[in-house]
Amino acid sequence: xxxxxxxxxxxxxxxxxxxxxxxxxxxxxxxxxxxxxxxxxxxxxxxxxxxxxxxxxxxxxxxxxxxxxxxxxxxxxxx
Numbered sequence: 590x591x592x593x594x595x596x597x598x599x600x601x602x603x604x605x606x607x608x609x610x611x612x613x614x615x616x617x618x619x620x621x622x623x624x625x626x627x628x629x630x631x632x633x634x635x636x637x638x639x640x641x642x643x644x645x646x647x648x649x650x651x652x653x654x655x656x657x658x659x660x661x662x663x664x665x666x667x668x
């Protein structure tokens with residue numbers, strides 16, 4: 590997964606979570622992260638570690654077409 594600017598990561602996290610219809614707390618649990626981490630990611634205060642980004646990428650691939658669209662939106666022409 591190519592590097593993405595923090596503002597885009599925040600939007601990617603939020604849109605992924607909303608697509609899955611999960612609260613920040615449930616999304617954090619799914620990723621093995623804390624609620625506070627997901628909250629800071631969505632607010633652009635911190636970035637997820639590469640492992641968390643990879644987990645999000647896998648989730649989006651597994652969702653199907655809607656997930657693939659999000660991946661293309663945030664990672665197309667990166668790197």
